[in-house]
Amino acid sequence: MRKTLLTALSLFPAFALASGYSLPNVNPRDLSLAGAAVAAQVDSGAALAMPAALARQSGWYVRIGSSALNLFDVWNDPTGAVPDDEIDLVFTPLPALSVSYGGKIAALGDRGWGVGLGFEPFGGGAVTWPDGWEGRYRILTVDQKVLRGGLSAGFEVLPMLRVGAGVVYYYTFEELSQNLCISCFAIAGAPDATAELAAQGGAITFDVSAELDVPGVPLRIAVDYKHEGKQTLEGDLKWSGVPSGVAALVPIARNQDVEHEVTVPSSLNVGIAYRVAKPLNLMFTYTFDRWEVYQEDLFVGSEPGAELAVERNYGNGHTFRAGAEYDASPTLQLRIGVHRDISGLDTDTYSPSLPDASSWAVTAGAGYRFGKGFSVDAGVFYAFMDEVTSTNNGSEPSLGSPLPTGSFRGTYEIAALIYGLSIGWTPGAK
Numbered sequence: 167m168r169k170t171l172l173t174a175l176s177l178f179p180a181f182a183l184a185s186g187y188s189l190p191n192v193n194p195r196d197l198s199l200a201g202a203a204v205a206a207q208v209d210s211g212a213a214l215a216m217p218a219a220l221a222r223q224s225g226w227y228v229r230i231g232s233s234a235l236n237l238f239d240v241w242n243d244p245t246g247a248v249p250d251d252e253i254d255l256v257f258t259p260l261p262a263l264s265v266s267y268g269g270k271i272a273a274l275g276d277r278g279w280g281v282g283l284g285f286e287p288f289g290g291g292a293v294t295w296p297d298g299w300e301g302r303y304r305i306l307t308v309d310q311k312v313l314r315g316g317l318s319a320g321f322e323v324l325p326m327l328r329v330g331a332g333v334v335y336y337y338t339f340e341e342l343s344q345n346l347c348i349s350c351f352a353i354a355g356a357p358d359a360t361a362e363l364a365a366q367g368g369a370i371t372f373d374v375s376a377e378l379d380v381p382g383v384p385l386r387i388a389v390d391y392k393h394e395g396k397q398t399l400e401g402d403l404k405w406s407g408v409p410s411g412v413a414a415l416v417p418i419a420r421n422q423d424v425e426h427e428v429t430v431p432s433s434l435n436v437g438i439a440y441r442v443a444k445p446l447n448l449m450f451t452y453t454f455d456r457w458e459v460y461q462e463d464l465f466v467g468s469e470p471g472a473e474l475a476v477e478r479n480y481g482n483g484h485t486f487r488a489g490a491e492y493d494a495s496p497t498l499q500l501r502i503g504v505h506r507d508i509s510g511l512d513t514d515t516y517s518p519s520l521p522d523a524s525s526w527a528v529t530a531g532a533g534y535r536f537g538k539g540f541s542v543d544a545g546v547f548y549a550f551m552d553e554v555t556s557t558n559n560g561s562e563p564s565l566g567s568p569l570p571t572g573s574f575r576g577t578y579e580i581a582a583l584i585y586g587l588s589i590g591w592t593p594g595a596k
Contacts, residue, residue: 197585203439204435206437218328221321231543253293264286306343312336336430358407363401384441393432454483513558524552
């Protein structure tokens with residue numbers, strides 16, 4: 167029974183989600199600088215990006231905004247047996263909010279301090295493949311949202327040195343669907359069955375940071391570390407269109423509760439900001455993401471023995487970011503950025519549920535300060551990803567062999583567009 171169950175569970179790799187990539191910081195200022203502003207945080211967004219920078223702020227700062235993600239993915243069949251296919255365009259809103267307050271401690275020589283609270287999307291995926299496409303036994307739809315919230319504080323240890331720390335909470339929602347070939351069980355003319363999985367869960371972890379202003383040089387160096395968050399998502403798996411005989415043969419094809427382990431990896435950001443001249447600030451950041459923790463997706467069903475570890479085999483990720491911010495006037499800032507992201511994906515376990523690849527991205531945006539402490543920021547981020555061809559290709563379901571094997575054949579051409587707008591308010595400012 168155990169061997170039969172594990173064989174039947176081989177359809178579950180399609181539920182290996184888009185956990186192999188994360189979104190850039192969707193705060194429009196950070197977005198327009200390609201995430202390079204780690205050492206140049208200036209508002210309440212520092213609550214999540216760089217807690218140490220909160221010690222440089224004075225008074226209240228509130229920022230609220232929203233971004234959106236459009237994902238593009240074209241699948242090319244190397245056999246030429248069927249036409250190319252592509253995911254439907256999905257509009258995915260990404261709201262964000264941050265609040266901070268800072269001041270000076272006179273008794274400690276006017277040392278700066280600050281606290282901040284933030285909420286933003288961290289990552290996820292929005293994939294909708296057309297009904298009836300060749301890979302429907304691997305995946306149909308993915309809607310995964312990984313959210314991040316944090317409470318943090320910063321303190322000025324020395325006039326040029328600030329440290330910060332915070333509590334970070336990750337919470338994930340996921341909904342997925344795929345097909346099961348019922349006619350392949352020798353039930354002539356039977357339509358495909360459909361599985362729908364919905365689960366959610368969270369985890370708490372921590373963030374530490376520091377930034378240093380180099381004496382005599384308009385240069386700031388910053389380091390931020392966020393520890394991994396291990397989440398256990400709980401939910402249910404529901405099927406439609408499964409004949410009773412198939413459900414008896416394939417335990418996973420029954421309605422049941424499911425748990426899924428999802429780990430947000432540890433990340434390290436090392437950044438510098440160099441003010442070349444009064445109106446121009448240049449920024450560079452290196453990001454290390456410890457994706458080697460993503461070796462498998464673990465699904466545990468409530469049916470006896472319904473457990474499967476799905477091989478993913480990710481390596482660590484590396485991102486190189488650069489940005490420039492120019493003060494065109496006392497009220498207008500212009501921004502541009504570029505990044506190169508190197509993914510740790512393994513083509514032997516590549517899945518159409520996970521539109522991941524190494525990528526280049528170009529960014530642009532602007533900020534404008536109104537009177538009475540109000541400001542508005544806008545940013546756009548476009549990533550064009552390297553073409554990915556799956557390896558270790560297996561077979562698709564057929565009569566007498568109802569379950570797929572290996573990775574799904576094909577070459578993938580992927581791109582992503584993120585754009586956002588936010589409003590900031592500093593109470594009491596002119």
